[in-house]
Amino acid sequence: MNITELAEGVIAGDRRMLARAITLVESRRKDHRRDAAELLGLLAASGRQALRIGLSGTPGVGKSTFIESFGMMLTGQGLRVAVLAVDPSSARSGGSILGDKTRMDRLSRAPGAFIRPSPSQSQLGGVARRTRDAVTVCEAAGFDVVLIETVGVGQSETMVAQMSDIFLLLLAPAGGDELQGVKRGIMEIADMILINKADGELKSAAQRTCADYAGALRLLRKRPQDPEGYPRALTVSAMEERGLNEVWDQIGRLVEWRRANGHWDRTRRQQATSWFHDEVRVGVLARLDEDPQIQAAMTDLAEQVGRGTLAVSAAAERILDRLRRGG
Incomplete structure (x- = not known):
């Protein structure tokens, strides 16, 4: 075409x-x-620009349920919502289940919604290799909100924060020592921590967990892009669709403050610069895969490293020297 x-x-x-x-x-x-x-x-x-909302969470926390309930609420307000859901790829076969459309049955049938599952292809950072490009496509298509769901939570999942305007971290109540369950790094980049499943028997546990995280967030160093009171912890129930309006209201307040104080445009520029540097790095790595002479040299050096006759750093330096000389 x-x-x-x-x-x-x-x-x-x-x-x-x-x-x-x-x-x-x-x-x-x-x-x-x-x-x-x-x-x-x-x-x-x-x-065109859309509000990019990144979302991560521990397995089983209810990310898909939250996204469906949240997305239905937004489409009910007349907003167009795109969901880019990243499924983990098998390290053995490279395949992915890509079952998000099945898990989000109501949202997948909503006229104002679009759901696109993508394989992570073993890409670190919790997002697919080309998720950033997919976000650009969805923005050009006129979507008001783009939700980016990562494969899980951990130190390597923070890449989604580099392509989103708001980063939500979803956690479940009564998970043991909650404050040890998530690394400090991801807490420092989260704009909101949402304690999901705040319903039924878990409601009181969710409130306690929320209070614990609210206290922990107050101990973190204040970020320049946040007004007073942010980041914050909230309780939600995706199943009963409670607390979703408050989350959307808090997102709106935070975005409005960042726009008014110049942080929105500054962050977008920094993200674009970061993407550029990433593309250059990927291009350099692609040269290693495409050049048969470099591949042959890497195979020979890898054998020497494996036998213990050559240090890893020395072998890597030889390859880098070849790149500097143009092959």
């Missing part, structure tokens, strides 16, 4: 064109990468 026609279809809101565009930007084929770069350039010219 003509790339210009594809871009025009995406900007016009054609869902089939949107799906084809995301498939193109996620492709690893060399010819597709060239087409994807052209497409992204055309889409960037639209100047």
Whole structure:
């Protein structure tokens, strides 16, 4: 398909064109990468922006249930919502289940919603290799909110914060020593900690957990992009759809404050710069895979390292020297 026609279809809101565009930007084929770069350039010219909300959480915390309930609330208010859900890929086969559309049955049928599951392809950071490009495509398609769901939670899952405006961390109550259950690093980048499943027998436990995290957040160093009282901890029940309006209200207040104080634009510029540096690094690594002479040298050096006759750092320096000399 003509790339210009594809871009025009995406900007016009054609869902089939949107799906084809995301498939193109996620492709690893060399010819597709060239087409994807052209497409992204055309889409960037639209100047459209969406509110990017990253969401992470421990397995079983109810991320899909929360996203469905939250997304239904937003579409009920007339907003268009895109969900980019990343499923973990098998380290053995490379396959992914991609079952988010099944888990979000109501939202997948909502007229104002679009759900796109993608494999992580063993990419660290909790997001797929091309999730950032998929966000750009969804923004150009005119979505008001883009929800980015990561594969899990941990020190390596913080990459989603580098492509989102608001980062939500979902936790479950009564999980033992809650404050030890999440690393400090991810707490420091979270804009809100949401204690899910605050219903039934777990309601009181959720309130206690929320109070624990609220106290812990007050001990963290204040960030310049936050007004007084942020980040904060809240209780929600995705199953009973309680607390969702408060979460949306708090997100709106935080976004408004950041826009008014220049943090929104500054963060967007920093993110774009970070993406650029990442693309350069990936391009350098791609050269290692594409150059047969470098691959042969790496195989030989790897054997020496494995036998213990060559230090790892020395072997790596030899490859870097070849790159500096242009092969």
